Amino acid sequence: MSAPLLGQMMDVPLTVSSLIAHAARHHGSTEIVSRRIEGDIHRYTWRECETRAKQLAQALRALGVEPGERVATLAWNGYRHVEAYFGVTGFGAVCHTINPRLFPEQIAWIVNHADDRYVLFDTTFAPLVDLLATQCPNVRGWIALCDEAHRPDLRTEVRCYETLLDAQDGQYAWPELDEKQASNLCYTSGTTGNPKGALYTHRSSVLHAYAAALPDAMSLSARDAILPVVPMFHVNAWGIPHATALAGTKLVLPGKDLDGKSLYELMEAERVTASAGVPTVWLGLLTYMRDAGVRFSTLERTVIGGSACPPAMLRAFEDDYGVQVIHAWGMTEMSPLGTLSKLNWEQSQRPLEARRALLEKQGRVIYGVDMKIVGDDGRELPWDGVAFGDLHVRGPWVIDRYFRQDGGHESGQDSAQRGASPLVDGWFPTGDVATIDPDGFLHITDRSKDVIKSGGEWISSIDLENIAVAHPGIAEAACIACAHPRWTERPLIVAVKKPGAAVTRDELLAFFTGKVAKWWLPDDVTFVDELPHTATGKLQKLKLREQFRDYVLPSALAVAGCPLDDEPAHADKPLAQRE
Structure with missing residues (x-):
């Protein structure tokens, strides 16, 4: 050659x-x-x-x-x-x-x-x-x-x-x-x-x-x-x-x-x-x-x-x-x-x-x-x-x-000291x-550590956050996973109201209806004065998860007996039939 x-x-x-x-x-x-x-x-x-x-x-x-x-x-x-x-x-x-x-x-x-x-x-x-x-x-x-x-x-x-x-x-x-x-x-x-x-x-x-x-x-x-x-x-x-x-x-x-x-x-x-x-x-x-x-x-x-x-x-x-x-x-x-x-x-x-x-x-x-x-x-x-x-x-x-x-020093081509x-x-x-998508457009749905896994399927916390902040009374919102005895995890919205806004929990939950699949709907909303951020301005969800680690969702209270009327719509359905 x-x-x-x-x-x-x-x-x-x-x-x-x-x-x-x-x-x-x-x-x-x-x-x-x-x-x-x-x-x-x-x-x-x-x-x-x-x-x-x-x-x-x-x-x-x-x-x-x-x-x-x-x-x-x-x-x-x-x-x-x-x-x-x-x-x-x-x-x-x-x-x-x-x-x-x-x-x-x-x-x-x-x-x-x-x-x-x-x-x-x-x-x-x-x-x-x-x-x-x-x-x-x-x-x-x-x-x-x-x-x-x-x-x-x-x-x-x-x-x-x-x-x-x-x-x-x-x-x-x-x-x-x-x-x-x-x-x-x-x-x-x-x-x-x-x-x-x-x-x-x-x-x-x-x-x-x-x-x-x-x-x-x-x-x-x-x-x-x-x-x-x-x-x-x-x-x-x-x-x-x-x-x-x-x-x-x-x-x-x-x-x-x-x-x-x-x-x-x-x-x-x-x-x-x-x-x-x-x-x-x-x-x-x-x-x-x-x-x-x-x-x-x-x-x-x-x-x-x-x-x-x-x-x-x-x-x-x-x-x-x-x-x-x-x-x-x-x-x-x-x-x-x-x-x-x-x-x-x-x-x-x-x-x-x-x-x-x-x-x-x-x-x-x-x-x-x-x-x-x-x-x-x-x-x-x-x-x-x-x-x-x-x-x-x-x-x-x-x-x-x-x-x-x-932890070792850099050393030219020595890959062992440069780390794996x-x-x-x-x-x-x-x-x-x-x-x-087919147009080649990327849609980040979550960090792998932030994605909510409910009933074996993924829910995008970012999508739910975007809907929450679209409400005229919400300044900022975070969505985190809360433990659920039946679905493993369900979404909780932690929101900051705009000054003077009187939005309620039920009003914000209703705002999600029709915007996502029913089984994506958040289980609960809690309001806080401010959300924690990282040094680069990102929501610090790890701190939120620690703060709400023991939070009990309303839907979790029914696990011992009667299912609640508002439980996720993917219940008891094969994956292919879920909304």
Whole structure:
């Protein structure tokens, strides 16, 4: 057999530094606007951002940071954080973004597990640094993202970011790196057990940036101004800092003020055309706009992810404010983008309600991601929109294994020390339960640990939550499984009323009638003042399940004798005959 014929193209590595170099050279006058921790609005350009990123690279090298070592951040969305994204990775070190909303014990565990050498932090987290410093002995230094005038008064010795940069001239050439070198490190939220680290490469980060900017993804261009509400400490702000550098997009950063009024005013002042964030943030923004009687003048679209977007929220954005909602799904292990709800030409010609039925799902994959659903026997299930299965994915920005999962140090190609791979036949099991319809649209019905198994069949807690929050008197709702002596599990709705709403248990239960199969109908409703959330804004169902572990459903009281009239309609029927 003859040798393969090789192409004759330049072998230019895909590196994160090439993104900022492109933005500075070809979109150098485009603005990056930040609401600073200091309280004012800061403006500069992509060209100035690259110069300061180079100064940061020089400063870290002067401090002795070597390629491959980790430099962490505890910071909001701001221009200095953007500089860290590129300055740390540009010379071969790894930028490790940490979620400051985690418990201090979790953060300390993450810092130690990552073996971070330096930690860059916004001054709002100064008290947290004093807590962490004594628990993280291997950190060589803590760097406050400020100038000397704003240096925090701490027990811990800290350096000032601006002082370090001022000592450097920015005359630095980005080194050529192997595109398979590590670039960024993100940890999962750790809702069960310790968080796990996803270690991205330069190649995966650049490919992900390309995908995020695609028309069927976030549709970013040099004509846009985007305000990412999703934090830069949450899976690299869904890749937006990288994608905006690639596209030459104006970047507007909100800092720590994420209330509805602050976001609306910044969007209007900077003529923002696109945004991205989790449903809980948009709930606050929509509430402010409704109460204030204001409208958007430039916002065209927003990406909603992190948890399922309630259909009522999608309709409010589109019907009341003319803003396109792009429903997205992904995870830390996927860098994070997987699917987005964009219609193709044929789908866009369908009647309004048919289009909305698709857009309420998590969408279809973008190039670079493949997916399938499998049954308990591991066999792939059909894309019929009915079959539920465990969701598996693969692609060039999906992890191969977790970082130092076995507790040992990384060591190049030594797979034994890199930890065992979680892949199944080359696919990553996401832990989600989903359907895929004939259009290729994904519908996440639950996390595998949250799905309700009643009488041997699955009930989607997410679908029931979406119905609950569509009620005009409900602000937020969670659906969890409660133990049932006959059906094993039945659904309980835990809901938060809107201020002043007088909705009752029976009224909310009646609201479900006709919207789902009878055996899906919740058995009970209980109202609470607030629901627990994870550090990334997701409903913390594990805590809810613990809180309501001993809750007795009305239908469970009949198990000793007479069945209740409102028991599930799938009783005593073969599976094929159940509604």
